[in-house]
Amino acid sequence: MKLIHICGPWPLCTNTFLLVSAAGHAVAIDPAARAQNYLDQLSQAGATLTDIFLTHGHYDHVGGVAELRRRTGAKVHLDLADAKGDQMYPLTPDLIDSPWPAGNSEYAVDELRFQIWHTPGHTPGGVVIGCGNQLFCGDTLFSGSCGRTDLEGGDTAALVRSLSMVAELPLPDETQVYPGHESFTTLGRERRSNPCLRGEWF
Structure with a gap:
């Protein structure tokens, strides 16, 4: 598998990704940048986009979705609670x-x-997505913190439950965590030091 990181537009700079299989099929996760950015990377990798996985439906995570879907025929996956x-x-x-x-x-x-785990709280339809030793967390979990709940659809109690579930996922500490914004981390580091995963934040 090949992992390609593409940064979304400033100032939110959403972390977005392409995962390319050995057979040349690709999945885009939270494609927030211009569609052409992904198409250029796909062309360089000799890959075809088959799926678009969305961790949630906020505007800063979905900017390239409609055009990518139109130009590639890729299937879009999102919890309908976030399709408003x-x-x-x-x-x-x-x-x-x-x-x-x-x-x-x-x-x-x-x-x-x-593996798709539902993690409502930041939004009603939030999920985190595991693939091998990688966990794509959207805005559920950040390095040292977690997603906000004061926006439309946010639910602090639901996020507390979701974070407790993430802390207990059957994944090793060395699992790489790719949040929707800011720096990457590991699940072990967050289990040890992130107050949101330790139940000390709220």
């Missing part, structure tokens, strides 16, 4: 080809095995 079609949650249900099912689930693209 407004300023904060711009995607509409008709753009979601494969909603994340209720509860936790699994998804495969060639040898890539994805």
